Amino acid sequence: MASMVRLQLVEVHAAATRALLTTQLLPASVEAIASTITDAERDGCKSHGLFRVPGYCKTVQLGKADAGAEPAVELAAPSVVQVDGARGFAPLALARGLPELAKAAKAQGVAVMAVRNVLHFASLWHEVEYLADRGLVGLACVSTKAYVAHGVGASSDRIYGTNPLAFAFPRAGQNHLIFDQASAAMARGEISLAGIAGELLPPGCAVDESGEPTLDPATALRGAQLTFGGIKGSNIALMVELLAAGLTASPLAYQAAENDNDPDSMTATLSGELVLAIDPAHTAATGDPVAHAESLFGRILGQQDGFLPSTSRHCGSQRADLRRRSEEEGVDVPADLLASITSLT
Amino acid sequence: MASMVRLQLVEVHAAATRALLTTQLLPASVEAIASTITDAERDGCKSHGLFRVPGYCKTVQLGKADAGAEPAVELAAPSVVQVDGARGFAPLALARGLPELAKAAKAQGVAVMAVRNVLHFASLWHEVEYLADRGLVGLACVSTKAYVAHGVGASSDRIYGTNPLAFAFPRAGQNHLIFDQASAAMARGEISLAGIAGELLPPGCAVDESGEPTLDPATALRGAQLTFGGIKGSNIALMVELLAAGLTASPLAYQAAENDNDPDSMTATLSGELVLAIDPAHTAATGDPVAHAESLFGRILGQQDGFLPSTSRHCGSQRADLRRRSEEEGVDVPADLLASITSLT
Numbered sequence: 001m002a003s004m005v006r007l008q009l010v011e012v013h014a015a016a017t018r019a020l021l022t023t024q025l026l027p028a029s030v031e032a033i034a035s036t037i038t039d040a041e042r043d044g045c046k047s048h049g050l051f052r053v054p055g056y057c058k059t060v061q062l063g064k065a066d067a068g069a070e071p072a073v074e075l076a077a078p079s080v081v082q083v084d085g086a087r088g089f090a091p092l093a094l095a096r097g098l099p100e101l102a103k104a105a106k107a108q109g110v111a112v113m114a115v116r117n118v119l120h121f122a123s124l125w126h127e128v129e130y131l132a133d134r135g136l137v138g139l140a141c142v143s144t145k146a147y148v149a150h151g152v153g154a155s156s157d158r159i160y161g162t163n164p165l166a167f168a169f170p171r172a173g174q175n176h177l178i179f180d181q182a183s184a185a186m187a188r189g190e191i192s193l194a195g196i197a198g199e200l201l202p203p204g205c206a207v208d209e210s211g212e213p214t215l216d217p218a219t220a221l222r223g224a225q226l227t228f229g230g231i232k233g234s235n236i237a238l239m240v241e242l243l244a245a246g247l248t249a250s251p252l253a254y255q256a257a258e259n260d261n262d263p264d265s266m267t268a269t270l271s272g273e274l275v276l277a278i279d280p281a282h283t284a285a286t287g288d289p290v291a292h293a294e295s296l297f298g299r300i301l302g303q304q305d306g307f308l309p310s311t312s313r314h315c316g317s318q319r320a321d322l323r324r325r326s327e328e329e330g331v332d333v334p335a336d337l338l339a340s341i342t343s344l345t
Numbered sequence: 346m347a348s349m350v351r352l353q354l355v356e357v358h359a360a361a362t363r364a365l366l367t368t369q370l371l372p373a374s375v376e377a378i379a380s381t382i383t384d385a386e387r388d389g390c391k392s393h394g395l396f397r398v399p400g401y402c403k404t405v406q407l408g409k410a411d412a413g414a415e416p417a418v419e420l421a422a423p424s425v426v427q428v429d430g431a432r433g434f435a436p437l438a439l440a441r442g443l444p445e446l447a448k449a450a451k452a453q454g455v456a457v458m459a460v461r462n463v464l465h466f467a468s469l470w471h472e473v474e475y476l477a478d479r480g481l482v483g484l485a486c487v488s489t490k491a492y493v494a495h496g497v498g499a500s501s502d503r504i505y506g507t508n509p510l511a512f513a514f515p516r517a518g519q520n521h522l523i524f525d526q527a528s529a530a531m532a533r534g535e536i537s538l539a540g541i542a543g544e545l546l547p548p549g550c551a552v553d554e555s556g557e558p559t560l561d562p563a564t565a566l567r568g569a570q571l572t573f574g575g576i577k578g579s580n581i582a583l584m585v586e587l588l589a590a591g592l593t594a595s596p597l598a599y600q601a602a603e604n605d606n607d608p609d610s611m612t613a614t615l616s617g618e619l620v621l622a623i624d625p626a627h628t629a630a631t632g633d634p635v636a637h638a639e640s641l642f643g644r645i646l647g648q649q650d651g652f653l654p655s656t657s658r659h660c661g662s663q664r665a666d667l668r669r670r671s672e673e674e675g676v677d678v679p680a681d682l683l684a685s686i687t688s689l690t
Contacts, residue, residue, distance in 0.1 A: 076627045076628075076630075077453060077454030077455075077627040078424070078452075078453045078454065079423070079424045079453040079454045079455045079456070080453075080454035080455060080624075080627040080628060082627075082628070082630055084630060107423075108422060108423045108424040108425075108453055109421065109422030109423060109424040109425035109456075109457070110422075110424045110425060110455055110456060110457045110621075111424070111454075111455060112454070112455045112623060112628065114627075114628040114629065116629070116630065137587070137592065139584075150645050157644070159641070159644060159645060167580070167584045167587075169587045169591060177583075177587070179580045179583070181577050181580060228574045228575070228578070229573045229574020229575070229578050230573065230574070232526050232573045232574060232578070233573070233574050233577070235512070235524045235526060236581065238522075238645070239484075239512045239524075241641065242482070242512075242514045242522070242638055242641070243482075246514060246634050246637060246638040246641070247482065247623065247625055247628040247629065247634050248628055248629055249628075249629035249630075249631065249632035249633070249634050249637045252637075252638075252640065252641050254641075254644060255640075274628070276455075276621070278457060278592065279422070279425075280592055282422040282425040282427075282459075283421075283425060283457065283459040283593055283594075283619070284592065284593055284594035285421075285427055285429060285461065285594075286594065287594035289591050289592050289593070289594050292591060292594045292597075293587055293591040293597075295600075296504070296586065296587070296591070296597050296599075299502070299504060299599060300495050300504060300583070
């Protein structure tokens with residue numbers, strides 16, 4: 001069991017800020033990234049918390065991100081917000097673009113935000129929670145560099161990134177319904193961890209270099225991951241790829257992998273993102289969609305409180321309890337992780 | 346092997362039209378339904394072809410559909426088209442609404458069509474193919490009456506319909522990329538057919554009345570179906586439910602099942618549908634998204650032509666070949682099905 005250190009959330013924010021400031025990132029970008037990291041720690045999303053700080057720094061050092069990037073936001077059509085991330089990290093681009101997306105969705109009924117030239121290195125629920133907090137339905141998807149094959153085997157050709165999809169439906173006076181899930185059956189980090197632990201993978205997660213199914217983690221990492229849900233899950237990955245990278249004319253996942261100068265490490269890669277916002281105020285002639293959907297949530301949540309798994313954030317009271325506890329008591333961070341972040345400063 | 350009859354597509358259309366006209370459906374509605382049925386036969390989607398005619402007729406006879414329904418189309422916001430189906434079948438409502446949706450998407454960059462008071466009894470690829478034919482990216486989803494549980498078991502509570510999701514991305518001078526897939530792991534009709542054939546179901550398709558996994562078709566039909574892809578697939582079903590029934594304030598799947606006066610038969614049920622259209626002309630600052638995505642299609646289709654399964658229509662040349670052959674040579678229809686349709690007139 002790793003030695004843990006208790007940090008208050010302001011200390012998490014400060015530790016991230018100090019490390020990120022060493023990279024010459026603009027203060028506004030550092031603030032946006034540190035806030036995103038702090039929110040992840042607060043909500044128990046450790047894999048997108050302080051754990052990411054060294055990767056952000058290395059991404060700048062490798063020249064993959066532009067430290068001085070100032071995002072540009074433009075209304076390209078009445079319902080289309082374009083954000084040029086200028087080769088910077090996503091949090092600042094999103095902080096600049098999301099208010100315009102929400103404004104366009106309220107004015108037009110629905111709007112999309114097309115984000116390009118951005119390095120996305122955080123979880124997607126941030127974007128859709130922002131929208132749900134404003135009473136909007138949100139859908140977000142992002143493409144990453146390719147690790148995942150199409151279909152159920154017979155090829156190890158890496159076509160897709162882990163290609164997450166996040167969705168939020170607002171609830172009045174409740175935690176919004178939010179899920180945020182990769183199209184890959186298993187996270188790449190989990191495969192690595194299984195290898196370290198000497199464990200086999202569950203069936204259906206990966207193929208070897210010749211496209212044959214494998215349960216061996218090292219073989220899987222050399223081959224290709226598979227999507228969740230067989231061919232139907234592959235179609236979801238394909239949809240995410242086309243929405244995030246296709247519509248924004250950003251590098252497709254396989255192109256991002258080919259162009260990457262750090263293929264084996266945990267650094268971010270230039271990609272596209274698409275965020276959709278729908279205002280429930282205009283989609284029903286009578287009745288309030290938000291109130292209407294409550295009976296569904298009651299029915300699902302009634303089965304088993306907090307039933308949605310770690311891939312699905314924010315539904316049920318578990319996440320809210322965790323958030324409240326983190327705000328009151330702070331969070332536990334591995335001492336060696338904190339030391340490695342402090343050593344960057 | 347059932348005895349088959351070769352029909353030209355005009356004969357398919359005429360047979361459907363004659364049967365549907367006996368129900369007092371308005372001629373415009375009959376024409377829209379007959380065209381939808383003919384398109385399904387043309388493309389090899391037998392389960393949405395002439396097979397559906399008796400169901401359409403019975404749905405009217407049971408008073409579930411209003412034969413005289415005249416849909417109303419309204420622009421509720423600059424990017425939101427509302428269609429009130431007036432308790433009629435979906436094809437006429439869609440024929441009236443889709444041109445307005447495409448117009449709004451071209452003008453605003455993105456638009457949604459919220460369809461309510463409609464009985465959807467056809468496949469969804471029609472809607473998104475219409476949009477792709479006009480250069481738009483399309484996404485459509487519809488909720489049906491509930492047969493499907495949330496999650497991977499432990500409850501047989503029927504929450505979702507089969508909840509299909511259809512997606513189209515346009516291709517220039519090629520068959521568009523289109524998939525149309527249920528969120529249920531297996532079609533209900535396939536479970537019935539497995540029972541008749543004395544076969545077991547694949548694992549992961551259904552639970553019995555106490556929520557325990559079952560491979561027995563009859564037990565599955567009494568219990569609940571499961572979604573594809575475990576909890577991630579359930580989240581897709583949930584998203585479809587919220588977009589289609591939630592946003593339109595239409596009966597949720599479990600409400601539709603409770604209200605249904607023909608729970609065990611293949612008739613349509615009042616539901617909501619949401620269709621999204623995005624114009625690629627506004628989502629990228631430089632480059633053409635449609636041209637950009639071609640290299641992805643080349644990479645996937647290059648692996649195995651027509652690789653997408655029966656849940657996924659229109660990608661690759663197989664569907665195009667089938668369509669061309671049907672137009673030239675006609676289609677084969679079971680003689681007993683044709684006799685049952687003729688007997689309605």
